[in-house]
Amino acid sequence: MTPINDTKNQIIDLAESLLLQRGYNGFSYTHISSALHVKNAAIHYHFPTKTELGVAIIQRSRQQFEKWTLHPRMSSMSFAKKLDAFCDIFRDFLKFEGHVCLGSALEHDFNTLPETMQQETSAFIADFLIWLEKLLKDGREAGDFAFFGKPKEQAVFVLAALQGASQMVRATDTTYLDMAIRRIKQSLKQ
Amino acid sequence: MTPINDTKNQIIDLAESLLLQRGYNGFSYTHISSALHVKNAAIHYHFPTKTELGVAIIQRSRQQFEKWTLHPRMSSMSFAKKLDAFCDIFRDFLKFEGHVCLGSALEHDFNTLPETMQQETSAFIADFLIWLEKLLKDGREAGDFAFFGKPKEQAVFVLAALQGASQMVRATDTTYLDMAIRRIKQSLKQ
DNA sequence: GATCATACTTACTAGTAAGTAAGTTGTCAA
DNA sequence: TTGACAACTTACTTACTAGTAAGTATGATC
Numbered sequence A, B: 001m002t003p004i005n006d007t008k009n010q011i012i013d014l015a016e017s018l019l020l021q022r023g024y025n026g027f028s029y030t031h032i033s034s035a036l037h038v039k040n041a042a043i044h045y046h047f048p049t050k051t052e053l054g055v056a057i058i059q060r061s062r063q064q065f066e067k068w069t070l071h072p073r074m075s076s077m078s079f080a081k082k083l084d085a086f087c088d089i090f091r092d093f094l095k096f097e098g099h100v101c102l103g104s105a106l107e108h109d110f111n112t113l114p115e116t117m118q119q120e121t122s123a124f125i126a127d128f129l130i131w132l133e134k135l136l137k138d139g140r141e142a143g144d145f146a147f148f149g150k151p152k153e154q155a156v157f158v159l160a161a162l163q164g165a166s167q168m169v170r171a172t173d174t175t176y177l178d179m180a181i182r183r184i185k186q187s188l189k190q
Numbered sequence C: 001g002a003t004c005a006t007a008c009t010t011a012c013t014a015g016t017a018a019g020t021a022a023g024t025t026g027t028c029a030a
Numbered sequence D: 001t002t003g004a005c006a007a008c009t010t011a012c013t014t015a016c017t018a019g020t021a022a023g024t025a026t027g028a029t030c
Helices: A004-024 A029-035 A040-046 A052-068 A079-095 A103-107 A113-143 A151-171 A174-187 B006-022 B029-035 B038-046 B050-070 B079-095 B102-112 B115-141 B149-171 B175-187
Strands: none
Touching: A004 A029, A004 A040, A004 A052, A004 A103, A004 B102, A029 A040, A029 B029, A052 A103, A052 B029, A079 A151, A079 A174, A079 B029, A079 B102, A103 A151, A103 B050, A103 B079, A103 B102, A113 A151, A113 B149, A151 A174, A151 B102, A151 B149, A151 B175, A174 B079, A174 B149, A174 B175, B006 B050, B006 B102, B029 B038, B029 B079, B050 B102, B050 B115, B079 B115, B079 B149, B102 B115, B102 B149, B115 B149, B149 B175
């Protein structure tokens, strides 16, 4: 048979891709099963409910982000380089046709999401904001960044711009994210 | 019977509200018909397809925005006041429980939208960007705004931040939009 | 008073959604 | 060789989706 967890991981991969492309209410188990050439019930075997599948997607992404933040190469980076790397996360999402970042996709469907997914979504956004706030705070203290007000407020602003731009790309032009990123960096210069 | 266009307008009102709350794939004709205490087919009488209803929502919004830009009181406003008024559009969306701005909602569902709705969505976003670009350009020339680079790039940045923040609010806190607006204004100061 | 359009309702259709119960098959361990 | 389990399939259910065809009440017009 197939290797252990192979189908399960393929399901999460595909479901995440569909979520980023079409939103939580825009994909079904049939989308996944037909793409993987298995039956509808096979998906239900691995993820009895769509809610469990949704939670699995977010939890895996949270783990990936945590791993990213803890990666050895991060500790040797300058604050500016870290911000660059963070912006690259959003650029990477757009490499796949029609994708948007996960936070943006989940926020949009928030009101129609089951409660457990809502909780995971809020935690996911909080992960990003906490990391970003610390980067901006430490970067300003070190003299690498310059901005007024609280680091948290600036973090909200940066994340909002990144998410907003990654979404705007769909109805406009893919260069718009780069425009926003240039402006974000500009807004942090002395 | 009911006054002319009353039901039709009520349908657009409700459909728009549902679209902003739940996304295009998150509401059905049944949501509308049961709320208005009419039958499913009554909605189809006014809007034969969901696509036509979707297009009607966007077109009405575009007309409302055009009317807003041409309102007599606008011409006497300072550039800063105009920007304030523009930001208020986004604040107003959030007054209704769980709403997000229309542009954000449409961009999110873009890939699953019928073609006519995609075209209207792109035009809707373009309306906003063109107005904003002109405001920023004229404002900088008059010495009221200060920023580097092209007005268009700054316009993309401002709209991205507004849309992103209006969406982030769902998974976080309603104060986050105000944070972003404060930062936007700060980024345009000398 | 007949005709006609408007604004519906009743009663359906075909398709798709998530989800389930029961049976099948390959693999591995005792 | 025999269980036992993982990983499915087959065959279904219930609920909801957009959309339609045909009929009806109401008011305005000729």
